[in-house]
Amino acid sequence: MKLNELKAIKLAELFSALSDASRIRLISLLLEGEKSVRALADGLGMTESAVSHQLRGLRQMHLVRTRKSGRQVFYSLDDDHVSRLFTLGLDHVQHG
Amino acid sequence: MKLNELKAIKLAELFSALSDASRIRLISLLLEGEKSVRALADGLGMTESAVSHQLRGLRQMHLVRTRKSGRQVFYSLDDDHVSRLFTLGLDHVQHG
DNA sequence: TGAATATATGAACAAGTATTCATATGTTAC
DNA sequence: GTAACATATGAATACTTGTTCATATATTCA
Numbered sequence: 370m371k372l373n374e375l376k377a378i379k380l381a382e383l384f385s386a387l388s389d390a391s392r393i394r395l396i397s398l399l400l401e402g403e404k405s406v407r408a409l410a411d412g413l414g415m416t417e418s419a420v421s422h423q424l425r426g427l428r429q430m431h432l433v434r435t436r437k438s439g440r441q442v443f444y445s446l447d448d449d450h451v452s453r454l455f456t457l458g459l460d461h462v463q464h465g
Numbered sequence: 466m467k468l469n470e471l472k473a474i475k476l477a478e479l480f481s482a483l484s485d486a487s488r489i490r491l492i493s494l495l496l497e498g499e500k501s502v503r504a505l506a507d508g509l510g511m512t513e514s515a516v517s518h519q520l521r522g523l524r525q526m527h528l529v530r531t532r533k534s535g536r537q538v539f540y541s542l543d544d545d546h547v548s549r550l551f552t553l554g555l556d557h558v559q560h561g
Numbered sequence: 562t563g564a565a566t567a568t569a570t571g572a573a574c575a576a577g578t579a580t581t582c583a584t585a586t587g588t589t590a591c
Numbered sequence: 592g593t594a595a596c597a598t599a600t601g602a603a604t605a606c607t608t609g610t611t612c613a614t615a616t617a618t619t620c621a
Contacts (some may be wrong), residue, residue, distance in 0.1 A: 372493035377486040379558045380551075384483035389609075390473040393480075395466035421569055421609055431557075440567045440618040450469075450557040457553065461527075461546040462475045465581060485579075502598060515580055517599055536588040536597045 384428040387454065391415065392423050396446065396455055399433065403445035482526040483550065488519050489512065492542065492551055495529065499541035 372380075387393065391413065398404060398412050410420045424444055427433045434452050436443045446452060468476075483489065487509065494500060494508050506516045520540055523529045528547050534537045542548060 372490060374486070374490075376555070376558065377489045377493065379552050381484055381486040381489045383554050383558055384480045385608095387480035388477055388484040390470070390477040391609080393473045393477045394468060394470075396558075397473070407566095416611075417568065418570085420613080422609075425569080437550055442568060448557075450553060454550065454557070455548055457546060458470070458476050458479050461544075462472065462479055463551070475619065481578095487579080493596095512581075514582080514600085518579075521599080538598060 383430055386426055386432055387458070389423070391419070394399060395423060395427070395453075396432070396451065399444060399446050400452060400455070403436065403443040405441045405443055409442075409444065414440070479526055479528075482522055482528055483554070485519070486517070488523060491516070491519060491523070492528070492547065494544050496548060496551070497542060499532065499539040501537045501539055503537075511523065536556075 387396070394413050395409055398409055404412070406420055406424065408419055409415075409424075410417045413420065424433060428435065431447050433444045434447045436445070483492070490509050491505055494505055500508070502513055502516055502520065505511075505512045505520075509516065520529060524531065527543050529540045530543045532541070
């Protein structure tokens with residue numbers, strides 16, 4: 370596979386973004402469709418601040434994108450890589 | 466997707482196992498086929514101890530399996546989920 | 562304008578993690 | 592048996608990370 374160090378780091382960063390139960394649950398909510406920060410915080414029983422901090426990381430990894438409407442910011446999954454990684458991972462956890 | 470907390474944790478643990486550049490490079494070496502601890506350590510420029518510690522985590526997540534032969538232990542990828550996650554992640558990093 | 566709402570951000574602390582070093586276990590050769 | 596080798600493990604340390612709290616920015620409504 371001949372993976373150079375930079376790509377290894379990038380890949381590790383991608384998986385790091387998925388390596389926390391709170392973020393996994395955020396993503397599982399976003400699989401239902403776009404949601405505001407408050408809706409996500411309510412759905413997970415987290416503070417808006419904590420959710421916002423986590424979303425920042427997901428944004429930086431291009432796993433989610435935002436749409437602003439008034440004073441709300443709606444988050445949604447950025448592309449289908451995310452849901453495919455999610456599904457594949459879940460598959461491994463359930464059977465593997 | 467209705468993900469309960471336990472599954473979220475399991476999934477996060479799976480991705481945690483992939484969330485470190487050293488482990489990513491270990492896996493990229495194992496994509497070439499099974500290798501001994503020493504071969505992996507040499508290939509990555511890490512100590513055998515560090516590699517052994519990391520392999521332990523990958524073993525616990527069922528991402529790699531072992532075959533013992535004499536005093537050597539050969540590691541290989543456990544199932545194709547691993548390489549599929551790896552490839553899908555790489556795809557996201559390179560294009561996304 | 563000012564108050565209320567929604568989100569973002571910085572600092573600080575607690576909890577988790579990767580590596581190193583020393584040591585232990587298990588295997589082969591003599 | 593002992594010596595040498597391959598791997599594993601425990602403890603310690605340095606580094607990273609998630610949450611909380613306080614505060615900042617931005618938008619709407621009166």
